[in-house]
Amino acid sequence: MPVLIKPEPFDPIAMQAAHEATLPTGSFGATASFIGTMRNVNEGDDVIGMMLEHYEGMTEKELEAVIHDAKQKWPIDDALIVHRVGAIEPGQPIVLTVVWSAHRAAAFDACRFLMEALKSRAPFWKKETLKDGSHRWVERNTPGY
Amino acid sequence: MPVLIKPEPFDPIAMQAAHEATLPTGSFGATASFIGTMRNVNEGDDVIGMMLEHYEGMTEKELEAVIHDAKQKWPIDDALIVHRVGAIEPGQPIVLTVVWSAHRAAAFDACRFLMEALKSRAPFWKKETLKDGSHRWVERNTPGY
Amino acid sequence: MVDPKSDMHMTIRVKFFASLREQIINPNTEVDGSQAKTIGDVWKLATDVPMPPHVLCSVNLEHQEPDAPVNDGDEVAFFPPITGG
């Protein structure tokens, strides 16, 4: 159940496929995945770039704890979290969460749980660069439910 | 917002990537996807194959209606449904639903809605082949919530 | 079976799917539209058995209840609970 922090752009779909290839064929029936991608607009303003900061060590630990908690709550076969850090451009993926399970209810619930728990617990911070060259810290996340 | 019925095996991840490539960069922030895969066990029995029947014409119409309804309920940028029919082997994908949206709540909700609505409305029927060579129709779906 | 010389516009096409297709032996795949007011009437004209519980129905590719009206030229289908996805 890997957790990966990526300082360079990553292809979430390729990573999902590569991890899935390590699982036994026919063992899981449901795969729920979520990809967060950087938009070129936030709160009505044009955004041209973003710096994503994290707390090395604690971030990985929290992401692993999030997966651990999901495993306690749902019968899941495997899970994957990938999160980008560093300088990000609009259109680039920021985060990937994937859950493989026998049935869809657990896959959907656990995948969404990973995202919400990650957003409330894992220390990441976004600083946006606007079109006029100014910078601002993102102060809160949008609601997840 | 395409709906595709596939009589041959398909690669859900490649189809998600290919459709995403047609969307404007930076326009969406959230992609939720679900893949249903044929398992090699169902209700405690070893399953070695499945025949998936559909009602040509009505199935496509219902899938399009499901996407239409999702668009009425959530602000979504695009959606994709792919569903396999015909002779299927364990490990092969059966269904893919993907929703692209600005924010994650709409993407998660709409993606799950597509699956639940599809399972209650779109005419598909599964007939399993068990390890001993016998056949049985699947009589009901597992609960989705 | 319908007389092949009858006006085709006076028939209702009938389809059965999945386990129902296997269970209903030699149904009529066309019935006389002038004798059927509802989907339930179509079932009676097409088969020799009572409609089982939980059978789903459609008219012209739309889900309908068994008491829904039918018209000449319609396509009526009967099928078991659906199990896709």
Add this chain to the structure above:
Amino acid sequence: MVDPKSDMHMTIRVKFFASLREQIINPNTEVDGSQAKTIGDVWKLATDVPMPPHVLCSVNLEHQEPDAPVNDGDEVAFFPPITGG
């Protein structure tokens, strides 16, 4: 700042992240562990300003409340609400 000749085991390392790192000018990145019983004490030893509302804290990579105890050798971090994902 801590006397560099002091025993390293008697210090608590202090980190600030994101907007807090930009706002807190020249904080102490090590404080004397013998003078700090809680995270709140560490803040007071490390900065000249009151702790803003909504600041989050951790000790040794675990989320903690400001009244949580600290010990020599701990790593204490302060950061604004997190905005990943």
